[in-house]
Amino acid sequence: MNNTLLNILRTLILLLVGAIIGIYLNNYLIRGHSFYFNNDNKLASVVRLVHNRYVDSVNIDSLEGETVNQFLQNLDPHSVYLQPQRAQSVNQKLSGGFDGVGIEYQLLNDTLFVTQVYPGGPAAKAGIRGGDRIVTLNGEKFAGTHLTTEGIHRVFTGPKDSELQLGLLHNNTAKLINYTLKRGHVELSSLDAAYMVAPQTGYIKISKFAATTDRDFKKALAQLKTEGMTGLTLDLRNNGGGYLSAATAMADEFLPAGKLIMYTKGRHEPRTDYFSTDSGAFEKGKVAIMIDEYSASASEILAGAMQDLDRATIVGRRSFGKGLVQEQFGFNDGSAINLTVARYYTPSGRSIQKSYKGGIENYHNELAARMQKGELFSAKNNMDDSLFKTPAKYHTANGRKVYSGGGIMPDVFVPADTMSNTRLLYDLNDKQLFMGYVLQKMQPKLAQYPNYEAFASNYRVTDDELTNFIVYATKTLKQLDSEEIKRSRAGICLQLKAMAARFKWGDVAYFKTLNHDDETLKAAIEAVK
Secondary structure (H helix, E strand, O other), X not given: OHHHHHHHHHHHHHHHHHHHHHHHHHHHHHHHHOOOOOHHHHHHHHHHHHHHHOOOOOOHHHHHHHHHHHHHHOOOOOOEEEOHHHHHHHHHHHHOEEEEOOEEXXXXXXXXXXXXXXXXXXXXXXXXXXXXXXXXXOOEEOOOOOOOHHHHHHHHOOOOOOEEEEEEEOOOOOOOEEEEEEOEEEEOOOEEEEEEEEOOEEEEEEOOEOOOHHHHHHHHHHHHHXXXXXXXXXXXXXXXOEOHHHHHHHHHOOOOOOOEEEEEEEOOEEEEEEEOOOOOOOOOOEEEEEEOOOOOOHHHHHHHHHHHOOOOEEEEOOOOOXXXXXXXXXXXXXXXXXXXXXXXXXXXXXXXXXXXXXXXXHHHOHHHHHHHOOHHHOHHHHOOOHHHOOOOOXXXXXXXXXXXXXXXXXXXXXXXXXXXXXXXXXXXXHOOHHHHHHHHHHHHHHOOOOOHHHHHHHOOOOHHHHHHHHHHHHHHHOOOOXXXXXXHHHHHHHHHHHHHHHHHHOHHXXXXXXXXXXXXXXXXXXXOO
């Protein structure tokens, strides 16, 4: 009996010790030395673990975005995660419109200045003008309340037909004028300017390929034809792309039926061919397309198709080199993923996507490297790349050599203007100092000109005006290098005059001013004679 009791006690003690060790080990593992997740969703499990157990407070939304974006950027440079506000902004710009009051604005000295009013929008119908200052909102003080970009965005965007009350001061007046506006749908055109640039030669500037691009383009074409246009110069410089469908639709305007415009394919995407139809609005006239190192994606689709089919002369400098197609996948909170799902190929079969094997940083620094080796400033250096020294594998419909793997190489090279590509000019534009100066210093002077033609012919940026602008800029940029100012002088004067023209007379006046002595445009005009 005693032996039996001893055996029972020994067993109970062992079980108790085992339980204690088990509890200890379980706590030890949970605290971080080994924790096992469900393998089906590791990213979500890690984020949930950090939310529930991390030592400090963490912004989980931001953490999720950073985690997803790092994962996507390891795939390719153009697969990205978009925060809700960014996704909304991108989609609005490409959708052809948005719900709001219809103004562009600039924040100066904690006061919101109206810089542009969209035709047909609620602000335009109410009589709000460029140069007006918004000082009250819904009866409360607005100017001087530590305004932020995010806060301003929340004020002016909102559901259609929702109201807001604005108190404004017109230029040179001290009397507050109150407006009650209903937010409404505001149309956005992706076409910046269209005008006759030379006898029988039209000019069209397109900044992005949006849902309305083909419609806007047809309308501009029809108007220019009535003004005698037989040749077209199409400006795609600084056009970063947009919808693939918009690019193929525009190519269709120049081509007879049955021409292959491009095709796409990917691991999960079978080859899809895009052909022209018989509905082209400009199938016969001569065309020159202007591109530069910032022309990308949809711009390159159009330029590549027109080059391969010998339908246009490509003028300028080698394009960016983005040949990947993204599809957007949205989340319930408004955020989204732009995921690369295919590559696109021009009619001759070439991919123009530049390599990203060197990593994201090298990829984004590639343009700086091209500039450093002189490619943008010399026709010889333009071809001084191993990509373009190998025997040509691809040819146009008429047998001309064309290149792949690094953007669209122009048929007519035009070097960059060194006076318009300085660091100072970049900083002045980035800080919006040209428009700021126009708003705060130039409005009385602009009132002296009855129309753009009088302004274009008679206004010059004098030495005194330039000095005044530099003094104004130093309040933001602090110390400015005198040599850099000297190198940038011509570019500063041109940008100042162009921005003044835009403020007073709109985008067409802006591009007319910029294009007055533009060498690339001159070459394009020559190509369509």
